[in-house]
Amino acid sequence: MSSDAVAAVTSELGTVSRNRRQEETFRKVLAAGVEMLRESSYADLTVRAVAKRAQVAPATAYTYFSSKNHLIAEVYLDLIKQVPFFTDVNDSVVTRVDNVLRALALVVADEPEVAAACTTALMSGNDAEVKPVRDRIGGEIHRRVTSAIGPDGDPRAVSALEMAFFGALVQAGSGAFTYHQIANRLTYMVSLVLGDR
Template sequence: MPEPTPAGVEATRRRLTERQAETVDRLAASAVEVLSREGYSGMTIRLVAAAAGVGTATAYTYFSSKEHLIAEVFWRRLIATSPVRPDGADPVVQVVAVLRQIALLVADEPALAGAISNALLGDDPDVKHLRVRIGSEIRLRLAEALDSSDRERLDMLELLYYGAMLRSGMGHLSYTEGADLLEMCVKRLLA
């Protein structure tokens, strides 16, 4: 029997064998493809399953909703990127680098970026679970960059990040503008 995939990349609903992980990978890749073609409102699990070459019921075995699938795509992309750690940089430079990396993670994919904002705000229990994992990973990266567990500063940095991403997801800023605004705010906050 094949080994299950590592816990960091498994779908949130179950541990996966190698074959199942391949199916989930195809679904995740197809979700991005369908999103770019159909937009968030036009994307359905049925369309994603067809694009991935699997049955709709199979897709629902792994993902409870399109929001869950989109949140999973973001989670996978986040953990696939190694945290930025500029050598010898002071905490301000490191925090800016971390926030810029995460903010620009999907900046070149506008349909996916907007869908992530919608998906992460959903009330699907599987999305809530991923939201906690995503938030914990972002907080961990910020704490490491800040070289501190100063709860107050971490809370403010998270608020800045989530506010900038929400504004970008709503179309009020580009993701690059959001990253630039984050840099300016971090420099003022941590000065």
């Protein structure tokens, strides 16, 4: 997906509007999902079991999450959003972008069960509710990369860095490299794409 397409999708999708009570319930189910993934595995997780852990009715959990893949995709989006959104303008562009991509790449690095579940959920092609979450994840990555590059950033560089980031996640998710290894490889990609800025 091009940077322009990501920006368009993000502005169209926006965030889901929930009242305070709905947001609390949504967060309870997300938290229970993460807890359960940390204790067991993707195969053992069900929306019904997560609902029980969150102490909400299964029908309530299904109001927010149509499937376990949808739930886990939302978990990953939430983990991404928890990464501090800060870039030091005194750093070089290369350092700022490297710091952003490294922090995002390492979000599940030390939690193999969560990482495996997120990879499985996000790569599921047959869940209609996962695609919009993938698009929102792409929008979040796009926003952070463009912010780190700055207002005069070349959209082609942004697109190349996003492609490198998502390709790196696929490699880590497939087991070809660890998340720490892809973070180091992303450092190389950032300097290759951005040069000496």
